[in-house]
Amino acid sequence: MMNTLVERVKSQVYSIFKEEYSGHDFHHIDRVFRMATFLQKQEGGDLEVIQLAALLHDISDHKLNGGKLNDGSRVARALLQEHKADVILIDNVCALIDKVSYKGALVKDEMFNLEGMIVQDADRLDAIGAIGIARAFAFGGSRNRPMYEPDEKPQLHTSFQSYAGSQGNTINHFHEKLLLLKDRLHTATAKEIGEKRHQFMLNFLEQFEQEWTSEYYD
Ligand code: ADP
Ligand code: NI
DSSP states (O other), X not given: OOOOXXXXXXXXXXXXXXXXXXXXXXXXXXXXXXXXXXXXXXXXXXXXXXXXXXXXXXXXXXTTXXXXXXXXHHHHHHHHHHTTOOHHHHHHHHHHHTTSSOOOTTSOOOXXXXXXXXXXXXXXXXXSHHHHHHHHHHHHHHTTOOXXXXXXXXXXXXXXXXXXXXXXXXXXXXXXXXXGSGGGOOSHHHHXXXXXXXXXXXXXXXXXXXXXXXXXXX
């Protein structure tokens, strides 16, 4: 039997991300795909649009494509056209892609339908909790960023451009993004999962601070 469109896109996208290790590896795409599939089961929405948008949401990320912002829908469209996907399906998927990623603490999210909200929730759940912590330090390390610099203050970015250009330490990234995600989840199912992961990050940061300022160093 012929593979479905989702299966074909999945194997192509997974092979593209196989060589990426900075927190955007194919396991990230796979977790987002599976979490989005789970959220759809609880919350509804068009499964095919959700699964394709989940697979393609990082297909041209600015951190990996040389700095181009909002380039994902263009690349996703070309890829889906190669697979001869239906034009309306392509439009529905591509309308979501550039809206998924986080663009700064003070930049408003513009997600407009349930399918997009589910993909954004799945992506954000993967940025928090234990895996989110690991991804942040893996990403920071890949960019030669310090884990922490006590004298640097976090910045709440007002534009995607300034957020994308930020060079801060990884602990600051928690205050600039990761701790803010819990309140920017859309669906009830994701909010419930996010609550636990958020608490785990707070515990981590508290322990980190305790060890950093420990009396043993006095
Ligand atoms: P997502 O795939 O969740 O949209 P991003 O594309 O924004 O996430 O980033 C990929 C991963 O790298 C995420 O886990 C994110 O938190 C992490 N990351 C992004 N920017 C930074 C940064 N400045 N410092 C540390 N980690 C970062
Ligand atoms: Ni992602």
